[in-house]
């Protein structure tokens with residue numbers, strides 16, 4: 001992933017990191033990548049790894065790289081809660097891991113700065129020795145995703161720019177997730193976010209102090225009204241809600257954001273498409289009759305985000321560097337930390 005993010009920094013664009021749990025979601029992302037000629041970050045949470053039983057995920061990703069050899073593809077562990085989780089991901093073949101030491105191992109309790117530095121540093125050492133990229137987090141996101149998260153509205157544990165500098169210096173992470181008011185899930189903001197609820201100024205200040213660090217925006221679904229409406233039109237019960245406007249993400253990209261995490265928008269697209277088939281064709285019982293429209297709906301969202309984030313058209317800019325080469329680079333410190 002380090003290579004993808006370095007290239008994105010050179011080109012001044014962002015790369016979406018899309019969560020998966022099953023074959024159809026991986027297919028949606030890869031098809032969107034081929035259509036838009038985009039490099040790809042596929043990410044799996046601990047919950048996703050448990051759901052897909054690791055080996056299925058592993059072989060699905062191998063299939064993705066066989067079927068789409070022209071697309072530089074990363075498999076990233078989203079929100080690793082411990083050194084052991086990150087280690088098992090690396091052993092399984094992930095090419096990037098997130099050590100989220102902003103929370104304790106329970107994935108809920110905010111951790112101390114010292115704890116965060118210690119566990120993240122340990123993961124950086126073992127990951128870089130295998131050529132694997134590491135994302136850390138300073139400050140805590142709001143909300144809860146797959147049982148992981150501090151909860152709350154995202155404003156409770158904002159990133160302190162000074163601590164962010166210290167954290168990067170002490171850990172040597174490749175990418176840094178920051179808390180600027182976003183949260184995981186569909187219910188991020190109760191009205192269109194303003195500077196009071198989405199702290200883009202904090203992001204800009206962190207980038208000013210850490211101009212060479214790849215920043216990561218979590219909780220970056222835009223929760224589009226049209227996707228909410230489809231779900232509610234066909235029997236769903238979503239409450240009114242607002243996500244992160246794409247133009248704010250683009251402002252982030254102009255200020256050092258290189259990885260943008262999106263899960264909820266794809267969940268909404270899939271659910272809306274399935275509800276529509278169930279409502280309009282109640283006689284259908286072949287899973288393909290609703291999984292295919294669901295896959296197409298997710299592909300459409302992913303392709304749109306790839307274009308909006310600017311990664312479209314960049315798949316063939318470079319040849320992927322194998323982990324064996326990254327090991328040498330990390331060892332010789334030609335990769336700036």
Ligand code: 13P
Nearest residue numbers: 185219220221261263264
């Ligand atoms: P969303 O819930 O906004 O899609 O965020 C996903 C995410 O940040 C995964 O780590």
